[in-house]
Amino acid sequence: MRLSRTVAGTLVIVTLVVGVVIGFLSGYYGPGAGTATTWKHLLSRDAAEGVREKLLGEINGGNIRHNLREITRTPHLAGTEAAHRLARHIARLWQEQGLTGVKTLPYTVMLSYPDKDNPNRIVLRDGSGDVVHTSQLAEKILSPEQNHSDVVPPYNAFSAPGTPKGPLVYVNYGRMEDFLWLKDNKQVNFTGTICIARYGKIFRGDKAKHAQEFGASGLILYSDPKDYSADTTHSVYPDSWWLPGTGVQRGSLNMNVDPLTPGYPGTESAYYLPDGEANLPKIPVHPIGFDDAKIFLENIAGDEAPESWRGALPITYRLGPGFKEPAWCLEMYISTHNENRTTYNVVGFIEGEIEPDRYVLVGNHYDAWVFGAVDPSSGTASILELSRTMGKLVKEGWRPRRTIVFCAWGSEEQGLIGSREWVENYAHILGNRAVAYLNMDMSIQGNYSFGGRALPMLVRPLYDAAKQVPNPNPEEIAKGRATVYDTWVIGVPQKDADGKHTGKPRVPLLGAGSDFTHFISKVGVTCADLRYRFDEKQGISSYPLYHSVYETFHLVDKIMDPTFAYSKATTQLLGEMARNLADSYVLPFDVGSFASAIEDYAERVEKHSGSLMRSHGMDRGLEYLRLAVIKFRLAAEQFQRRVESVDRNNPLAVRQLNDQMMQLGKAFIDPLGLPGRPFTRNVVFAPSVRNQYAGSSFPGLTDALFEISRDPNQEARWQEVSKQLAVITYFIETAAVSLQKPVDL
Numbered sequence: 001m002r003l004s005r006t007v008a009g010t011l012v013i014v015t016l017v018v019g020v021v022i023g024f025l026s027g028y029y030g031p032g033a034g035t036a037t038t039w040k041h042l043l044s045r046d047a048a049e050g051v052r053e054k055l056l057g058e059i060n061g062g063n064i065r066h067n068l069r070e071i072t073r074t075p076h077l078a079g080t081e082a083a084h085r086l087a088r089h090i091a092r093l094w095q096e097q098g099l100t101g102v103k104t105l106p107y108t109v110m111l112s113y114p115d116k117d118n119p120n121r122i123v124l125r126d127g128s129g130d131v132v133h134t135s136q137l138a139e140k141i142l143s144p145e146q147n148h149s150d151v152v153p154p155y156n157a158f159s160a161p162g163t164p165k166g167p168l169v170y171v172n173y174g175r176m177e178d179f180l181w182l183k184d185n186k187q188v189n190f191t192g193t194i195c196i197a198r199y200g201k202i203f204r205g206d207k208a209k210h211a212q213e214f215g216a217s218g219l220i221l222y223s224d225p226k227d228y229s230a231d232t233t234h235s236v237y238p239d240s241w242w243l244p245g246t247g248v249q250r251g252s253l254n255m256n257v258d259p260l261t262p263g264y265p266g267t268e269s270a271y272y273l274p275d276g277e278a279n280l281p282k283i284p285v286h287p288i289g290f291d292d293a294k295i296f297l298e299n300i301a302g303d304e305a306p307e308s309w310r311g312a313l314p315i316t317y318r319l320g321p322g323f324k325e326p327a328w329c330l331e332m333y334i335s336t337h338n339e340n341r342t343t344y345n346v347v348g349f350i351e352g353e354i355e356p357d358r359y360v361l362v363g364n365h366y367d368a369w370v371f372g373a374v375d376p377s378s379g380t381a382s383i384l385e386l387s388r389t390m391g392k393l394v395k396e397g398w399r400p401r402r403t404i405v406f407c408a409w410g411s412e413e414q415g416l417i418g419s420r421e422w423v424e425n426y427a428h429i430l431g432n433r434a435v436a437y438l439n440m441d442m443s444i445q446g447n448y449s450f451g452g453r454a455l456p457m458l459v460r461p462l463y464d465a466a467k468q469v470p471n472p473n474p475e476e477i478a479k480g481r482a483t484v485y486d487t488w489v490i491g492v493p494q495k496d497a498d499g500k501h502t503g504k505p506r507v508p509l510l511g512a513g514s515d516f517t518h519f520i521s522k523v524g525v526t527c528a529d530l531r532y533r534f535d536e537k538q539g540i541s542s543y544p545l546y547h548s549v550y551e552t553f554h555l556v557d558k559i560m561d562p563t564f565a566y567s568k569a570t571t572q573l574l575g576e577m578a579r580n581l582a583d584s585y586v587l588p589f590d591v592g593s594f595a596s597a598i599e600d601y602a603e604r605v606e607k608h609s610g611s612l613m614r615s616h617g618m619d620r621g622l623e624y625l626r627l628a629v630i631k632f633r634l635a636a637e638q639f640q641r642r643v644e645s646v647d648r649n650n651p652l653a654v655r656q657l658n659d660q661m662m663q664l665g666k667a668f669i670d671p672l673g674l675p676g677r678p679f680t681r682n683v684v685f686a687p688s689v690r691n692q693y694a695g696s697s698f699p700g701l702t703d704a705l706f707e708i709s710r711d712p713n714q715e716a717r718w719q720e721v722s723k724q725l726a727v728i729t730y731f732i733e734t735a736a737v738s739l740q741k742p743v744d745l
């Protein structure tokens with residue numbers, strides 16, 4: 001549908017008048033200046049020629065290596081002086097690189113630390129109280145660079161302090177289904193037990209939540225060689241990237257509770273909740289390595305664990321409860337405690353030339369459990385190289401159309417805290433101005449293939465960027481795979497419902513788990529997360545040395561990416577993506593794929609629960625959902641046609657379409673939040689309640705349906721399902737309207 005001649009003519013005149021007025025105000029029409037046509041020409045310019053090539057060509061692996069070397073010299077744990085020092089270092093670099101408005105913003109938040117004078121440990125005692133085994137107090141030093149007095153011993157942030165004693169129960173991965181299986185099939189009474197779960201599959205905080213819900217008095221987490229070392233027969237760090245038995249995964253148990261200032265930033269004027277700790281875990285939780293775990297596990301009594309529950313330790317896995325020697329007892333001594341501290345975020349700007357009030361945000365966190373060479377310093381080192389490169393292009397005369405905001409977040413490791421406070425602080429402004437947020441927590445967690453994740457509208461731009469970046473692997477190039485995309489499409493193939501390769505790479509949804517979370521769940525910003533990854537077929541749960549003291553410079557420099565070619569490739573990909581989003585006249589978002597995603601989620605509801613819902617009288621509700629989805633699809637198609645036929649000489653018409661795309665994700669924000677989750681407000685994309693690492697679609701509805709047959713109060717639960725079905729239908733309908741022409745409500 002085209003604008004009528006008169007309307008179009010009026011628009012052009014308005015544009016010219018606005019242009020001329022702005023021109024006069026800004027002195028553009030001073031002596032020797034051009035005409036209104038020049039002004040209009042400037043406003044409707046497309047991305048500058050040749051910038052992509054310059055950008056990709058300037059990014060340098062040696063610089064990334066240098067950045068990583070500097071950042072990983074000392075540990076920089078959240079909330080410590082070392083972390084603050086790193087924040088100041090990043091701010092100084094950004095200023096030198098030519099970013100403007102560089103600021104280091106403080107927030108008061110609750111963080112968690114172990115007690116130096118009373119080290120956390122787990123003790124196995126025999127019947128007469130003698131110690132059989134004590135878990136190691138610190139990870140063994142295996143290479144000289146880890147020998148630093150600031151290394152924090154392994155702990156789980158936000159564990160409750162305490163000294164529970166009890167019989168041990170093996171709970172596999174600590175998933176809901178694992179606990180239910182033990183309860184239903186082995187009649188395990190968890191009250192007063194200490195549970196031991198292996199890391200992997202789901203977020204560790206959800207394991208703690210489950211253990212607490214089932215009545216355990218403590219939880220031990222360990223890394224089984226099956227999930228983190230493939231098996232125990234090969235060489236380990238420092239000779240390879242495999243986890244040694246002395247390595248321990250640290251990590252937070254909290255990803256969604258803002259204990260002191262829920263919903264608001266921890267600024268000076270904020271109201272601080274007096275009983276903020278009330279919503280944090282109530283049982284002690286502590287992580288150990290598999291050398292320690294082996295001794296506890298091989299002494300457990302009870303039935304043999306089922307096949308799928310067995311790890312790769314050379315023992316017989318048993319379920320418990322209790323030990324083969326009935327008098328033996330396990331004791332946890334946990335002194336982890338909470339403290340209020342200041343955390344800092346750093347932001348810096350490359351001001352947009354034409355639309356400075358539109359933001360493309362690029363960021364990652366800088367705090368690390370220890371040296372954090374992979375998580376997050378590989379990401380930080382890459383982003384610092386990208387900001388240098390863009391700063392250089394600016395000095396040479398380039399300015400992106402829109403503003404690029406570089407962000408370095410504090411205290412991510414303790415629960416996405418820095419980015420959460422910042423998003424809370426600027427939620428309204430981000431709602432109006434944020435085009436996209438591109439996160440790069442780590443640039444490499446392996447060197448097998450690129451492995452980006454994204455919300456649907458950014459999938460095509462991600463493919464496009466990957467097609468521009470040369471393949472960092474010479475062997476791959478020799479096989480005819482010239483670009484990052486060529487490896488990705490083979491390494492991480494997308495499969496359709498019948499298991500057939502679609503010919504495209506798979507791009508998983510974002511769950512929680514890094515700093516994009518609050519952008520999505522509070523504001524509805526379209527986000528992507530970029531990294532190079534390991535081969536999933538290796539069957540491991542993360543890169544093996546994740547959050548251990550062994551994540552050192554040596555690991556990246558000598559083992560994972562000695563040439564820094566992979567780090568360079570992800571940096572280039574991030575840079576190209578940011579450039580495209582910031583500089584393209586028409587935003588490169590793919591609205592059609594949003595419609596496809598909505599269709600897909602609705603189909604899943606139909607497939608998994610359709611007949612059950614119908615048997616509870618929801619025929620009409622499901623029909624309304626179906627119609628809303630069709631309406632959204634049609635609106636997306638019509639919108640796409642308007643994009644294709646827009647008068648590119650009319651900058652206001654283009655801006656209007658761009659704004660509709662920018663706001664689309666935000667149309668799914670429910671100010672009331674999801675049921676029981678007031679601060680998680682995105683009704684299409686949210687972290688799953690049972691595993692916050694995973695993304696869940698239509699979360700309100702999915703949660704209402706979860707295990708519904710076990711709920712004793714069927715009536716109330718089905719009312720909730722009915723309500724959530726109507727809520728999602730309503731949001732899809734209004735989002736469809738938001739894509740229509742503005743005079744068509």
Ligand SMILES: *[C@@H]1O[C@H](CO)[C@@H](O)[C@H](O)[C@H]1NC(C)=O
Pocket residue numbers: 141144147
């Ligand atoms: C660690 O450093 C300290 C002091 O520099 C030294 O005394 C100690 O022997 C070192 N430990 C190891 C295992 O290298």
Ligand SMILES: *[C@@H]1O[C@H](CO)[C@@H](O)[C@H](O)[C@H]1NC(C)=O
Pocket residue numbers: 189190191192
């Ligand atoms: C579980 O054990 C606790 C204490 O040992 C006891 O009070 C409780 O009644 C038991 N629960 C069941 C369902 O047997």
Ligand SMILES: *[C@@H]1O[C@H](CO)[C@@H](O)[C@H](O)[C@H]1NC(C)=O
Pocket residue numbers: 260272273274275276338339340
């Ligand atoms: C943190 O600050 C809050 C609010 O001022 C206070 O109630 C709480 O006791 C403090 N917690 C700690 C561990 O100091």
Ligand SMILES: *[C@@H]1O[C@H](CO)[C@@H](O)[C@H](O)[C@H]1NC(C)=O
Pocket residue numbers: 241446447559560561562563
């Ligand atoms: C890729 O990483 C693995 C460890 O995961 C390492 O063994 C291998 O040498 C690396 N390959 C390259 C080309 O750097």
Ligand SMILES: [Zn+2]
Pocket residue numbers: 365375376412441442514
């Ligand atoms: Zn991280």
